[in-house]
Amino acid sequence: MLNFLPAKLKGCLAALLILANTLLLFPILLAFAFFKLLIPLQSTRTASTKALNTIAYLWIGFNNRLADLLHRIEWHVEGVDGLARDDWYLVTCNHQSWADIPAIQYVLNDRIPLLKFFLKKELIWVPLLGVAWWSLDFPFMRRYTREQIAKRPSLKGKDLETTRMACEKFRYTPVTVFNFMEGTRFTPEKHASQQSPYKHLLKPRAGGTAFVLGAMGEMMHKMLDVTIVYPNSPVHSGSKARPGRPYGIWDYLCGRIQKIVIHIRTVDIPPPFLGMDYVNDEKLKDEFQNWIDEIWSEKDQRVEALLGTEPANHPEDVETSAA
Numbered sequence: 001m002l003n004f005l006p007a008k009l010k011g012c013l014a015a016l017l018i019l020a021n022t023l024l025l026f027p028i029l030l031a032f033a034f035f036k037l038l039i040p041l042q043s044t045r046t047a048s049t050k051a052l053n054t055i056a057y058l059w060i061g062f063n064n065r066l067a068d069l070l071h072r073i074e075w076h077v078e079g080v081d082g083l084a085r086d087d088w089y090l091v092t093c094n095h096q097s098w099a100d101i102p103a104i105q106y107v108l109n110d111r112i113p114l115l116k117f118f119l120k121k122e123l124i125w126v127p128l129l130g131v132a133w134w135s136l137d138f139p140f141m142r143r144y145t146r147e148q149i150a151k152r153p154s155l156k157g158k159d160l161e162t163t164r165m166a167c168e169k170f171r172y173t174p175v176t177v178f179n180f181m182e183g184t185r186f187t188p189e190k191h192a193s194q195q196s197p198y199k200h201l202l203k204p205r206a207g208g209t210a211f212v213l214g215a216m217g218e219m220m221h222k223m224l225d226v227t228i229v230y231p232n233s234p235v236h237s238g239s240k241a242r243p244g245r246p247y248g249i250w251d252y253l254c255g256r257i258q259k260i261v262i263h264i265r266t267v268d269i270p271p272p273f274l275g276m277d278y279v280n281d282e283k284l285k286d287e288f289q290n291w292i293d294e295i296w297s298e299k300d301q302r303v304e305a306l307l308g309t310e311p312a313n314h315p316e317d318v319e320t321s322a323a
Contacts, residue, residue: 001072011250
């Protein structure tokens with residue numbers, strides 16, 4: 001354990017080692033990506049996807065062990081019983097910090113299929129990561145605003161069509177589709193601006209999740225409702241007049257995050273929402289929004305309860321304590 005090192009030194013060391021790990025694995029990933037691209041047979045694509053996913057598991061696993069080495073995070077994890085690598089999942093989570101993704105990867109890596117996110121199409125140009133995301137079949141999306149659709153009615157339904165095309169790749173290999181329904185990190189300013197009816201959450205955006213279920217209803221029947229809380233977050237410890245900023249990824253790399261509480265609830269998705277036509281069926285659209293609102297109300301109460309939780313588990317004990 002090197003958690004005794006100064007925070008900034010730990011952050012720099014973590015960043016350098018993650019970069020080195022990325023540069024080491026990237027040529028291997030690139031080789032399988034070209035193989036997948038050049039031989040467009042479904043059997044070849046499926047085998048290449050499994051190999052690429054394994055590389056991603058290794059990358060995440062290295063990052064997790066690095067966190068164990070450099071940091072002393074107290075973990076409290078519930079709800080990982082019964083999860084499987086050979087199933088399809090939809091995962092949603094409240095968005096508290098840029099540290100949410102590495103924290104969730106820490107807990108779920110190798111327990112379920114690789115987490116895959118819907119990304120803005122511009123992100124494909126990010127050096128190294130853009131190619132990695134493309135090769136791993138992360139869906140790149142272009143969302144149209146109501147104003148754009150009003151000017152060009154032909155764009156209506158294009159979002160769903162693009163989602164369906166992206167999700168076609170997921171039919172042959174189990175996958176976990178991850179979506180932050182709030183769309184952005186929680187801050188007191190955003191909460192006040194939205195006039196959110198929830199104490200600890202922003203309003204959920206149901207459209208993206210509905211599109212995934214509409215496109216993947218034949219395969220995806222379970223949702224993992226993940227609630228993440230940082231009890232020592234400056235957002236919670238600051239005053240109402242001067243609330244603190246949320247934790248950032250640099251705080252995670254530097255080991256400034258001392259406690260992370262994660263609660264996972266497996267929810268069966270109601271059959272009417274599987275393969276639904278979210279755009280054109282207004283009645284079903286309202287029912288789905290009500291279902292999400294109910295989940296969010298329960299999540300808000302859960303966050304309130306978890307803020308009073310005193311975690312007692314360390315990273316090396318997650319497997320035992322969460323099992």
